[in-house]
Amino acid sequence: MVKFIVRRLMLLIPVLIGVSVIAFLMLHLAPGDPAELLAGLEASAEDVAALRTRFGLDKPLFVQYFMFLKGLFDGSLVSLKYEMPAASVIFPRILNTLKLACASIVVAVAVGMIAGIVSAVRRHSLVDYVSTTLALLGVSMPVFWWGLILIMIFSVYLRWLPSGGMGGLRYLVLPAIVLGTASAGVIARMTRSNMMEVLKQDYITAAKAKGLPERLVIYRHALRNALIPTVTVVGLEFGYMLAGAVLTETVFSWPGVGRLIVDSILARDYPMVQASLVLVAGVFVLVNLGVDVLYVFLDPRIRYD
Amino acid sequence: MTKGSAKRPAHATWRRLKKNKIAIAGLFIVALYVACAIFAPHISPHDPTKQSLTNSFLAPSSGHLLGCDEFGRDILSRIIWGARISLLIQVSSVIVALLVGISLGALGGYYGGKLDELIMRFMDILLAFPGMLLALAIVAMLGPSVRNLIVAIGIYSVPQFARITRGAVLAVSANEYVLGAKAIGESDSSVIVRYVLPNALSPIIVQTTLRMATVLLTASGLGFLGLGVQPPNPEWGTMLSSARMYLRSAPHVAIFPGLAIMITVLGFNFLGDGLQDALNPRLKE
Numbered sequence: 001m002v003k004f005i006v007r008r009l010m011l012l013i014p015v016l017i018g019v020s021v022i023a024f025l026m027l028h029l030a031p032g033d034p035a036e037l038l039a040g041l042e043a044s045a046e047d048v049a050a051l052r053t054r055f056g057l058d059k060p061l062f063v064q065y066f067m068f069l070k071g072l073f074d075g076s077l078v079s080l081k082y083e084m085p086a087a088s089v090i091f092p093r094i095l096n097t098l099k100l101a102c103a104s105i106v107v108a109v110a111v112g113m114i115a116g117i118v119s120a121v122r123r124h125s126l127v128d129y130v131s132t133t134l135a136l137l138g139v140s141m142p143v144f145w146w147g148l149i150l151i152m153i154f155s156v157y158l159r160w161l162p163s164g165g166m167g168g169l170r171y172l173v174l175p176a177i178v179l180g181t182a183s184a185g186v187i188a189r190m191t192r193s194n195m196m197e198v199l200k201q202d203y204i205t206a207a208k209a210k211g212l213p214e215r216l217v218i219y220r221h222a223l224r225n226a227l228i229p230t231v232t233v234v235g236l237e238f239g240y241m242l243a244g245a246v247l248t249e250t251v252f253s254w255p256g257v258g259r260l261i262v263d264s265i266l267a268r269d270y271p272m273v274q275a276s277l278v279l280v281a282g283v284f285v286l287v288n289l290g291v292d293v294l295y296v297f298l299d300p301r302i303r304y305d
Numbered sequence: 306m307t308k309g310s311a312k313r314p315a316h317a318t319w320r321r322l323k324k325n326k327i328a329i330a331g332l333f334i335v336a337l338y339v340a341c342a343i344f345a346p347h348i349s350p351h352d353p354t355k356q357s358l359t360n361s362f363l364a365p366s367s368g369h370l371l372g373c374d375e376f377g378r379d380i381l382s383r384i385i386w387g388a389r390i391s392l393l394i395q396v397s398s399v400i401v402a403l404l405v406g407i408s409l410g411a412l413g414g415y416y417g418g419k420l421d422e423l424i425m426r427f428m429d430i431l432l433a434f435p436g437m438l439l440a441l442a443i444v445a446m447l448g449p450s451v452r453n454l455i456v457a458i459g460i461y462s463v464p465q466f467a468r469i470t471r472g473a474v475l476a477v478s479a480n481e482y483v484l485g486a487k488a489i490g491e492s493d494s495s496v497i498v499r500y501v502l503p504n505a506l507s508p509i510i511v512q513t514t515l516r517m518a519t520v521l522l523t524a525s526g527l528g529f530l531g532l533g534v535q536p537p538n539p540e541w542g543t544m545l546s547s548a549r550m551y552l553r554s555a556p557h558v559a560i561f562p563g564l565a566i567m568i569t570v571l572g573f574n575f576l577g578d579g580l581q582d583a584l585n586p587r588l589k590e
């Protein structure tokens with residue numbers, strides 16, 4: 001097991017190097033002179049020259065790359081807009097996104113799993129039909145529009161919940177539902193098909209044949225095995241939420257890392273964009289690794305070599 | 306499988322697809338969407354960019370079925386013309402992704418070894434940017450325009466096609482007819498194009514349909530963020546972006562473009578699910 005984790009961590013190294021190279025090259029692949037891009041449109045020639053030396057843009061490309069990597073860790077990669085080390089701006093934002101993602105995954109798992117199990121057990125019933133349709137609807141809905149609709153209903157007309165910002169639990173309800181909806185759909189579909197697959201197995205027939213009550217067969221024998229692949233999906237969805245909450249964060253003015261990336265892009269704060277891309281991708285691949293490890297841990301049939 | 310249907314797999318697939326009501330509903334939605342895109346100039350009741358301050362925020366009525374936006378532009382006409390922009394982005398970016406993704410996946414799967422390793426590690430790097438983040442980063446780099454949006458969304462869809470093609474090619478390559486083609490001295494490129502890829506097509510077709518749905522969501526999401534198609538072009542996500550400000554006074558401005566996105570995405574998902582079942586009849590219970 002330890003060997004498996006170490007091997008997977010080693011495999012992450014080239015991926016993370018690749019991610020940092022892509023983030024680094026962003027500024028250089030963009031059309032135009034990087035120093036002028038950083039300085040903005042109204043900058044004078046002196047400003048451009050000053051930025052060129054400050055960011056070492058006059059040095060060879062690979063030297064610049066190592067400066068960029070070093071800057072990520074020692075804080076010398078500074079945001080143009082906030083004039084603070086990029087990493088220290090990003091860190092609290094990642095925590096905010098984490099808070100939102102945790103609440104959303106709870107919503108997604110609760111709704112998705114129940115819907116999926118009921119669908120599989122009452123296959124081809126009205127309940128199954130309604131729940132699979134709703135699941136596909138959840139996957140097909142543009143998150144930003146779903147957010148606006150919920151704001152119209154619960155904030156504008158009913159005035160029950162705030163339409164945006166961060167504060168107590170009340171502020172978390174709508175964003176968590178919105179971010180959790182698509183994942184609930186994915187989890188429901190996955191749980192349903194896994195559960196149906198498991199219900200066809202011989203050991204389920206055997207359990208029924210020996211006279212166990214249906215409930216027991218479903219909850220003791222089927223569910224446990226059906227949930228193993230679902231755990232992977234839940235983990236993956238959580239990873240996407242951590243990093244892909246941009247739209248939800250925008251609709252609800254939630255100060256998370258996705259919103260930070262978009263604001264930095266709009267403000268042409270390139271160092272900030274580069275640093276957030278590397279950190280978010282880093283968190284994402286680590287979450288994925290965690291999911292893989294958990295999967296092997298839960299299903300002893302899987303060999304990890 | 307009977308002899309006739311083996312000769313004409315497309316016919317057999319169509320027969321199975323026809324029986325699936327949801328897939329046919331999806332096909333209908335997609336056809337309607339494509340028709341809106343093609344015939345936009347003929348069917349849209351008004352000029353999509355013509356402003357009229359007296360009509361601003363007009364509620365839905367018989368003259369303007371879906372009402373008017375903040376500049377008094379007819380929302381129905383903007384949605385119909387929006388289909389044209391969205392379809393252009395979807396088709397072009399999926400073609401980019403298909404060309405690059407299928408080539409990379411086929412090369413990796415067919416030759417294996419170091420080349421395969423290299424290609425798949427590169428795909429892992431692209432996949433390390435979760436969700437729409439890769440597309441976002443590319444648009445940020447190139448600047449927002451329709452062309453850059455197509456490039457960005459195309460690149461962001463490459464890994465999915467590369468992985469699926471590679472898997473399918475790996476599965477097909479071990480078959481006797483491929484070994485036979487190699488044995489009679491066909492060149493590698495002709496084996497790949499004539500024998501391997503046609504037999505690896507079903508998962509690619511399914512993925513293409515489902516990807517059209519994802520691409521539409523991503524493109525409209527970027528539009529909503531202000532990083533996609535720029536106003537005054539009537540892209541559905543871009544329309545929602547400005548509608549946000551008027552939720553209280555004019556909710557219809559936000560409701561209809563979002564419905565258009567949802568229905569179209571649903572159509573592609575219905576069709577994709579249906580194709581999946583129709584192309585792999587054995588997978589279905």
